[in-house]
Amino acid sequence: MRAVAITEPGGPEVLREVERPDPEIPHGHIRVAVRYVGVNRADVLQRLGGYPAPPGVPADVPGLEYSGVVDAVGAGATRFKPGERVFGLVAGGAYADRVVVHEREAVPVPPALDDEAAAAVPEAFVTAYDALLTRGRLQPGENVLVHACGSGVGTAGVQVARALGCLVIGTSRTAEKLEKARALGLQMGVHVTRGLFADEVRRMTHGRGADVVLELVGGSYVQEDLNAAAHRARVVLVGLTGGGHVDVDLRMVLTRRVEIIGTVLRSRPIEEKILAAQVLERNLCPWLAAGIVRPVVDRVFALAEAGKAQEHVVTNHGFGKVLLKV
Amino acid sequence: MRAVAITEPGGPEVLREVERPDPEIPHGHIRVAVRYVGVNRADVLQRLGGYPAPPGVPADVPGLEYSGVVDAVGAGATRFKPGERVFGLVAGGAYADRVVVHEREAVPVPPALDDEAAAAVPEAFVTAYDALLTRGRLQPGENVLVHACGSGVGTAGVQVARALGCLVIGTSRTAEKLEKARALGLQMGVHVTRGLFADEVRRMTHGRGADVVLELVGGSYVQEDLNAAAHRARVVLVGLTGGGHVDVDLRMVLTRRVEIIGTVLRSRPIEEKILAAQVLERNLCPWLAAGIVRPVVDRVFALAEAGKAQEHVVTNHGFGKVLLKV
Secondary structure, eight states, rough: OOEEEESEEEEEEEEEEOHHHHHHHTTTEEEEEEEEEEEOOOHHHHHHTTSSTTSSSSSOOOOOOEEEEEEEOOOOOOOOOOOOOOEEEEESSSSEEEEEGGGGEEEETTTOHHHHHHHHHHHHHHHHIIIIIIIIIOTOEEEESSSSSHHHHHHHHHHHHHHTOOOOEEEOOOOHHHHHHTTTOOOOOOOSSOOOOOHHHHHHTTTTOEEEEESSTTTTTHHHHHTTEEEEEEEEOOOTTTOOOEEEHHHHHHHOOOEEEEOSSOOHHHHHHHHHHHHHIIIIIIHHTTTTSSOOOOOOOOEEGHHHHHHHHTOOSSEEEEEEOO | EEEEEEEESSGGGGGGEEOOOOOOOOOTTEEEEEEEEEEEEHHHHHHHHOOOTTTOOOOOOOOOOEEEEEEEEEOOOSSTTTEEEEEEOOOOOOOBSSEEEEGGGEOOOTTTTTTHHTSSSHHHHHHIIIIIIIOOOTTOEEEEESSTSSSSSHHHHOOOOOOOOOOOEEEEOOHHHHHHTTTTTEEEEEEEESOOOHHHHHTTTTOOEEEEEESOOOOOOOHHHTTTTEEEEEEOOOOOOOOSSEEEHHHHHHHTTTTTOOOOSSSOOOOHHHHHHHIIIIHHHHHHHTTSSSOOOEEEEGGGGGGHHHHHHTTOSSSEEOOOOO
């Protein structure tokens, strides 16, 4: 098979196309002929050497999500036949024209989605759904604050929260992205210029504050989240592009009874990965099929241009997901 | 009625015995002739002016828990008859020989408990149960870390966690308190001398760490909790005697999928107060009646010695609860 591998830790130039033997198909697994791959910031961290792949995953081939067609079915696998369209999450190895997954980790693509759109779904929507609903216990009518609302997870988070009838406030450091997010259901936008947004959020919510925060920036944003938090708020920490440390006012956490909840998809064990796939299949596919939520594709690069695609992700200039066409 | 009031913010000398008119009994409420009152650190903060009583509570009379007998029953109240023994939580006003509570906030005292022991139960055990089980979702077999395990909440937390069959590790800055806590079921103790305990906790749990932390100290302990945290740990923040700020390593929160959960009983609205009373009645009274958990009384002072009692609480020299006899 053909893959893009990290030849050594470094810049985009260390990504090279390589030939590898086709992977074995263990009992209960399927092999997928990949058509599109989602590019994530985690892929860049892995390339730089800072985010090693978990055990059991190719250490040097990045890629956390794919769409494609079932290519071969292993012994004991009964859910799919060759030729069926599938998409899903993997812990690594998706920058390739073949991936092998447990059949319960793969999800049938709704007919309404083409292969390109499908590859823009798994990481963004499962992360947003898991953070907002599963971990954040978002309820209809609550106030939601979505940071970096032009990112893949941000564009998904805005739509998931809107699908529940919540008031959605987004932040971005680019005013133009707030405008674009309105088409996804964003009701109010805060253009963040000096790391401050809490006063605006409190004003927009008539003093109540945000019940759930989808925190994709980290760093000092987390204390601002507390400043913007409603009583019993849940701050769900998914990304740390803005820094890994923060001075927290614990009195605020205690008296407002706030929860700060850390979450990450990639390092979960197989049973939790399958649960994540079930969220995609049971909860998100009906919304995708009905057009209640839709993936946002920013740009598509060829697999051989993976380095260029990663550089584009890092610039933060895009809106939505960056994909590789295999 | 007779009460102890805060005449002005200040030291223990500002607490004075006063005569007040007997309180009205609203619809659905009962009046209790108080026998014992628990003394809490929050009472001291209130005396110093830093922890005002919530609306609807006497602003100048501290006291968050009581035991006593029903003295009079208001219109529409059907749960109790005069003469029945009750105990429970109030949002303030318990340093008095009469308190008025909603009948669903009062709980019948199990016959196995005398009035003195009963007054040592509500705040300590409801706080510990709520933090460990309701907010912390403690499961049998998990590893629990209880800080300040000689405090009222600490002594309750050790017993609640043991009742679930958990491995309980306690910390204290006094070695003697760790010894005393062994009689309550504490299996391992960490004598904290310079704010460090994570290495010890990890060693004692064979590398896994603590699944739930009952955090009564706050400040830099919270980062040490993260250092000691198992994957998917819940750090439940109940007290801040050690400080209100901490520099948090967010990467640890995210990759270990930790939850930092703030909680406080006093400021909750009536429906949540009643839920807390139901925890006392449904979940804790059977354990108290069966001797599975038992309150720990450190010292009993006369109501008129409330200032002295508060000073004793502040010294941190005791083990268990400090009470006032009315």
